[in-house]
Amino acid sequence: MPSPMPPLTPEALRDAVARIAPSRLPTLTQHLFEAATNAQQTQSLAPLRAFVHSWAVFVAIERHPARAERLRELERIVDAGEQDPTEAIAEIRAIRDAAEAEAGL
Numbered sequence: 779m780p781s782p783m784p785p786l787t788p789e790a791l792r793d794a795v796a797r798i799a800p801s802r803l804p805t806l807t808q809h810l811f812e813a814a815t816n817a818q819q820t821q822s823l824a825p826l827r828a829f830v831h832s833w834a835v836f837v838a839i840e841r842h843p844a845r846a847e848r849l850r851e852l853e854r855i856v857d858a859g860e861q862d863p864t865e866a867i868a869e870i871r872a873i874r875d876a877a878e879a880e881a882g883l
Contacts (some may be wrong), residue, residue, distance in 0.1 A: 780841035783881055791833040798840045831883055838877035849873050
């Protein structure tokens, strides 16, 4: 049973990533720092919205270990370039769309 989807706030997403994918915490922290800096420089919330969107999708995918592993497998297929990636790309899109829907995005 996956853990519940956290609120879509930087702090709640950081806590969720710390639980389900702690190795990604430095990346999240760097992304949040850059988003906050860009938001301040541009006087726009768009960079912070992009941060929340990106990490909410990540958490929604990683909450389901089998789905997360399938996504990594599909990404390897696309990256390897040894076969037609059309089906893999379509499945990646479907996984990401489902994750967005779960996250309420």
